[in-house]
Amino acid sequence: MATTSITVRETPLVCYLLRRADDALILGHRLSQWCGHAPTMEEEMALANMGLDLLGQARSLYTYAAEVEGQGRTEDDFAYLRGERSYGNLLLVEQPNGDFAQTMARQLFYSAFIDPYWRALMASPDATLSAIAAKAEKESAYHVRHCAEWLIRLGDGTAESHARAQAAVDGLWAFTGELFEVDEGEEGLIADGMVPDPGSLRAVWTATVTGVLAQATLIVPQNGWMQKGGREGRHSEHLGPLLTELQYLQRTFPGASW
Amino acid sequence: MADPAALREEVWRVAGAVTDPEIPVLSIADLGVLREVRVADGRVEVLITPTYSGCPAMTMIALEIELALAKAGLGPAVVKTVLAPAWTTDFMSEDGRRKLKDYGIAPPAKAAGRRALFGVEVVECPQCGSSDTAEIAPFGSTSCKSLWQCKACREPFDYFKCH
Structure with a gap:
């Protein structure tokens, strides 16, 4: 009988790759849930396109993780055969789509971070990491622009859209601190010059986000308390149901393939 | 075909003529998706690179290359995806x-x-x-x-x- 669950042989690099891949997969899946529900045809295509970019980034990272782990696994094993506690994605990306403002605020908080992050990662001496980053950064640049334009339109729109946009920003704010968190394993990779320190991008992120919020006539939340746990597999109640949907086929028919 | 250089050239011609399933007027040679052809000990390896991370056409393109080479009597070939250097529109x-x-x-x-x-x-x-x-x-x-x-x-x- 085919397996329904794997135990990853974790090294700092494998762990690092899986966390970044999980971010992209989960956020990409969230965006795919908009299919058929977007407010306009153009937006339908934009959300699907962004989701596809993220899925592609996840695939490259999972594939590389499989290579580094050296256990003969594939990208699919990591996506389908790990439970909630093994997923190391940010709490931010698993938050529900909510209304359109919530989806766009979530996208802005993530993209404003990952865009400069990919650019910094392009300098990695690891050729595969650098190549994945070089491709992803052009995609994330489009994402930043797109969600920023929307958030400005919503914030500086009607009283209703303004209130919803502010509520979205306020509601998601506590999940943004985790973007800059690193554990001991990642600290080692940073010290070796393999990957950039997310903390060094805080000023760039803050400048992008506060710039967009100001244009959107939205208030930057002053609440400094931040929720974390996603990187260690302690998730909000929203990840389980998402994985149930994402992994349904492999859980029902283990080992099924096309 | 005994001459590796001639074989390599022939593989490049046949593989390069495979078209992008989403833009059928463009071949993968035109697009710059075909990066390299390696021939060693009669084994053929074709390297391709994706345009975008999530380009869904890559699997199809790899399959089409295998088929085209098999049809031309140049297979079996191994098609591999490489990421570096990252594709840009300047490859077109x-x-x-x-x-x-x-x-x-x-x-x-x-x-x-x-x-x-x-x-x-x-x-x-x-x-x-x-x-x-x-x-x-x-x-x-x-x-x-x-x-x-x-x-x-x-x-x-x-x-x-x-x-």
Whole structure:
């Protein structure tokens, strides 16, 4: 009988790759849930396109993780055969789509971070990491622009859209601190010059986000308390149901393939 | 075919003629997706690179290459995906740009850097040639395209985004 669950042989690099891949997969899946529900045809295509970019980034990272782990696994094993506690994605990306403002605020908080992050990662001496980053950064640049334009339109729109946009920003704010968190394993990779320190991008992120919020006539939340746990597999109640949907086929028919 | 150089050339010709399933007028040689052909001890290896991270055409392209080489008696070949150096629209050949335009898709501006990504202001209408055009939507029918409209002839058209 085919397996329904794997135990990853974790090294700092494998762990690092899986966390970044999980971010992209989960956020990409969230965006795919908009299919058929977007407010306009153009937006339908934009959300699907962004989701596809993220899925592609996840695939490259999972594939590389499989290579580094050296256990003969594939990208699919990591996506389908790990439970909630093994997923190391940010709490931010698993938050529900909510209304359109919530989806766009979530996208802005993530993209404003990952865009400069990919650019910094392009300098990695690891050729595969650098190549994945070089491709992803052009995609994330489009994402930043797109969600920023929307958030400005919503914030500086009607009283209703303004209130919803502010509520979205306020509601998601506590999940943004985790973007800059690193554990001991990642600290080692940073010290070796393999990957950039997310903390060094805080000023760039803050400048992008506060710039967009100001244009959107939205208030930057002053609440400094931040929720974390996603990187260690302690998730909000929203990840389980998402994985149930994402992994349904492999859980029902283990080992099924096309 | 005993001569490795001749075999390599033949594999390049046959594999390079495989077309992009989403833009059938462009071959993978035109696109710059075909990166390398290696021949060692009669074994054939073909290296391709994706245009976008999530390009769903890659699996199809790999399959088409295997089929084309098998049909030409040059297989079995191993098709591998490489990521470095990352594909940019500058890999597209002049011939590819011309074919794209004839097909009704505005070709990407040259020297795609980060500035070109957002600095593209003038995109010529592939139908009437007018520069009086405007972007309708930044994300189009595939990852690599955005949707534009010509204000002169009023026709909508796809623009192959700089990347």
